[in-house]
Amino acid sequence: xxxxxxxxxxxxxxxxxxxxxxxxxxxxxxxxxxxxxxxxxxxxxxxxxxxxxxxxxxxxxxxxxxxxxxxxxxxxxxxxxxxxxxxxxxxxxxxxxxxxxxxxxxxxxxxxxxxxxxxxxxxxxxxxxxxxxxxxxxxxxxxxxxxxxxxxxxxxxxxxxxxxxxxxxxxxxxxxxxxxxxxxxxxxxxxxxxxxxxxxxxxxxxxxxxxxxxxxxxxxxxxxxxxxxxxxxxxxxxxxxxxxxxxxxxxxxxxxxxxxxxxxxxxxxxxxxxxxxxxxxxxxxxxxxxxxxxxxxxxxxxxxxxxxxxxxxxxxxxxxxxxxxxxxxxxxxxxxxxxxxxxx
Amino acid sequence: xxxxxxxxxxxxxxxxxxxxxxxxxxxxxxxxxxxxxxxxxxxxxxxxxxxxxxxxxxxxxxxxxxxxxxxxxxxxxxxxxxxxxxxxxxxxxxxxxxxxxxxxxxxxxxxxxxxxxxxxxxxxxxxxxxxxxxxxxxxxxxxxxxxxxxxxxxxxxxxxxxxxxxxxxxxxxxxxxxxxxxxxxxxxxxxxxxxxxxxxxxxxxxxxxxxxxxxxxxxxxxxxxxxxxxxxxxxxxxxxxxxxxxxxxxxxxxxxxxxxxxxxxxxxxxxxxxxxxxxxxxxxxxxxxxxxxxxxxxxxxxxxxxxxxxxxxxxxxxxxxxxxx
Numbered sequence: 001x002x003x004x005x006x007x008x009x010x011x012x013x014x015x016x017x018x019x020x021x022x023x024x025x026x027x028x029x030x031x032x033x034x035x036x037x038x039x040x041x042x043x044x045x046x047x048x049x050x051x052x053x054x055x056x057x058x059x060x061x062x063x064x065x066x067x068x069x070x071x072x073x074x075x076x077x078x079x080x081x082x083x084x085x086x087x088x089x090x091x092x093x094x095x096x097x098x099x100x101x102x103x104x105x106x107x108x109x110x111x112x113x114x115x116x117x118x119x120x121x122x123x124x125x126x127x128x129x130x131x132x133x134x135x136x137x138x139x140x141x142x143x144x145x146x147x148x149x150x151x152x153x154x155x156x157x158x159x160x161x162x163x164x165x166x167x168x169x170x171x172x173x174x175x176x177x178x179x180x181x182x183x184x185x186x187x188x189x190x191x192x193x194x195x196x197x198x199x200x201x202x203x204x205x206x207x208x209x210x211x212x213x214x215x216x217x218x219x220x221x222x223x224x225x226x227x228x229x230x231x232x233x234x235x236x237x238x239x240x241x242x243x244x245x246x247x248x249x250x251x252x253x254x255x256x257x258x259x260x261x262x263x264x265x266x267x268x269x270x271x272x273x274x275x276x277x278x279x280x281x282x283x284x285x286x287x288x289x290x291x292x293x294x295x296x297x298x299x300x301x302x303x304x305x306x307x308x309x310x311x312x313x314x315x316x317x318x319x320x321x322x323x324x325x326x327x328x329x330x331x332x333x334x335x336x337x338x339x340x341x342x343x344x
Numbered sequence: 345x346x347x348x349x350x351x352x353x354x355x356x357x358x359x360x361x362x363x364x365x366x367x368x369x370x371x372x373x374x375x376x377x378x379x380x381x382x383x384x385x386x387x388x389x390x391x392x393x394x395x396x397x398x399x400x401x402x403x404x405x406x407x408x409x410x411x412x413x414x415x416x417x418x419x420x421x422x423x424x425x426x427x428x429x430x431x432x433x434x435x436x437x438x439x440x441x442x443x444x445x446x447x448x449x450x451x452x453x454x455x456x457x458x459x460x461x462x463x464x465x466x467x468x469x470x471x472x473x474x475x476x477x478x479x480x481x482x483x484x485x486x487x488x489x490x491x492x493x494x495x496x497x498x499x500x501x502x503x504x505x506x507x508x509x510x511x512x513x514x515x516x517x518x519x520x521x522x523x524x525x526x527x528x529x530x531x532x533x534x535x536x537x538x539x540x541x542x543x544x545x546x547x548x549x550x551x552x553x554x555x556x557x558x559x560x561x562x563x564x565x566x567x568x569x570x571x572x573x574x575x576x577x578x579x580x581x582x583x584x585x586x587x588x589x590x591x592x593x594x595x596x597x598x599x600x601x602x603x604x605x606x607x608x609x610x611x612x613x614x615x616x617x618x619x620x621x622x623x624x625x626x627x628x629x630x631x632x633x634x635x636x637x638x639x640x641x642x643x644x645x646x647x648x649x650x651x652x653x654x655x656x657x658x659x660x661x662x663x664x665x666x667x668x669x
Binding site for chain 2: 052054073074075077078081082083085087088089090091092093094095098099102103105106108110111112113136154158
């Protein structure tokens, strides 16, 4: 038995014989979180698809508990590894329970009828992710945060040892991201799950990961603890002019210390009113009120990629508005306190 | 549990409806069948026709449900995608060819010819679906394939020499008339096999309804499931076309109504329900077709369209209002 739940050896992934990412040697142990970060189009999703055997590797091998995954049967793999992807199931009549129950597929008989034990696991995973009250609700009508919890519940229902998530932070505001981060840490440590995920949110990556693999230029450019995501390196990773980023820390009476990244070289620094959506990305220029989510007082939308777009903000942190923005800081402090109570 | 009650009531409703329609269908007609007429009319004409309408209606509706699962879209159906018309074309050609040589085509050969046609046009639709990703366009392609096949069938029927072709013309418009016990003997095992095999696919189909990625993650062999869905839906809809000609809208309207009735799209519940519902729907439409303007019979397709098309239109309007795919 391998000490690693999931491991790759000189793995090369891509489509139609053309490699997108090559020479990948990744590994994740039970209870650990491995996060793939990197610019759009770097191949994070391609790597994940190969890990879950929905795409054949061009070269190299994926090992699941030491066994090459291409030698495993569909059922064996399904019992070992489960997924949460970006595309959501959209069937009109699909209820929350239908979605969660489908995780029992590898365990049920020829007609898929659930045994008492199957039903117990379904109940347990629904309660674990607080979606049991939603069981009769139609999946399509849920909020993005709820859908994510339902899909995670489905994944747990499969009783996997490995959980693979593609862009789980998409469409989630910071509050849900914090919640998801805490949940993933908890699942990893308590259920001894090995988690592999990809994300665009570097703060999320720092908070949740044991290991970060930075995909850049067709390979894992750097792999290591989240500390490797220094402002200097993030500039390299995302191809941003040097000296653009620095760490900022918002504090109010020492209670709140959510770290955020500032883009000091932005021509609109410290605010971003009137910037075209294509130039603007909250990843590099957080509004101090970002953490308040929908209650921030401004208005925003999400781009197709799930990035918060504040370009039309009605409550910008501009110089003339500083007073009003500062007045909201106690709310941030309260949020941070609340987060501590929930164990975030 | 409330859900179980709902399912039980829905099934009971379907069973009662089907049984009532079978009885009505066998006892109502343009000729009063009492005394010595009972045997020839009820037992030899009406009963086999009733049984056939019930079985074929069920087959059509299950075939539609399979295709809807395959394409992940409730608008898909054997008629809409041109599969029925493909089967119609090959059956017509097979009939003409055999008649001109003075042969009589066996029922099994008819089913085989229809299956070949269904698979051919299905293959064409699938080849197109590789290029045309959007469902509305795919439906348009299916309708065009349907027209093309119908046109070729019409040519063939028009220029065929044999006088027996008159029957063929009637058949090509769709009717349950003239199906005797020998027809039922061919229909019953084919439909039963198709139905049972479809039911056995309930589990992978249910996983497939969550989308490809999740189905594969659950351990579904997608390639195999897809092939099975296509083959089974072609057998079922081909069998219908071989005996009753193309019958429109049943494959889309009935599964839609039943999804609403059961408030679920779980194949385990819906496949038997679709069979019962499709049977009831076709019995009802056949009853109208032969009694509304008796002794003149209407095409079955005209009647199913009158009742089915509004249901499908309503479904599409409701989906449009929902703002999603």
